[in-house]
Amino acid sequence: MNPILPIEFFSRPAPQVAPELLGCLLVRQWQGQRLAGMIVEAEAYQGMEDQACHARVGKTARNTVMFGAPGRAYVYFTYGMHWMLNLVCESEGIPAAVLIRAIKPVEGLDAMRALRPHLADTNAWLNGPAKLTQALGITREQNGTDVCSTDGGLWVEKGASAPLEQVRLTPRIGLGATPEPWLSLPWRWEWKF
């Protein structure tokens, strides 16, 4: 087992943390099995000033975890059916998080297929934020989980770092009517190889 990313890793601005998460291993302990995938796409959401961030309107019941300690999972429900996994960054009081958008399955493929039948047909890529939460069995129950410990069954292990020339920076996805400049900030990192 590789070293678990410590709280210090997350105690920084999200745009700094997000690219460094590429290549790291997202690990889930699920019904006695170890499920894991390499993070290959992530987006940063940083501060109340970021008009794409859920925290732009201040603290609410849903986004409270983002205002809290770093190294926690911020899991929220959207579109009436999907769960999204974020990792909280920055020190307490500053809302910031990295949305995990895609992973390459590495361990526990059979269990992932059981959780997400669609994975059986396609090539084994979980290229979407709601796809990977489904394959890892992540829901509301993981909201607030400390990912710097194995106690909550969800953590991140240090992995290979992505070669700079293989990392693409693009604007974030699905922001709708978000105003500029936030709409176009290159805060999405994708490891293409």
Add this chain to the structure above:
DNA sequence: CGGCCGATTATCT
């Protein structure tokens, strides 16, 4: 690959 569309409901105004 890109675009459009319907599904489905917690959360916020």
Add this chain to the structure above:
DNA sequence: GATAATCGGCCGG
């Protein structure tokens, strides 16, 4: 009452 950090199916190129 409106919106949403999406997905899968179906279309056209």
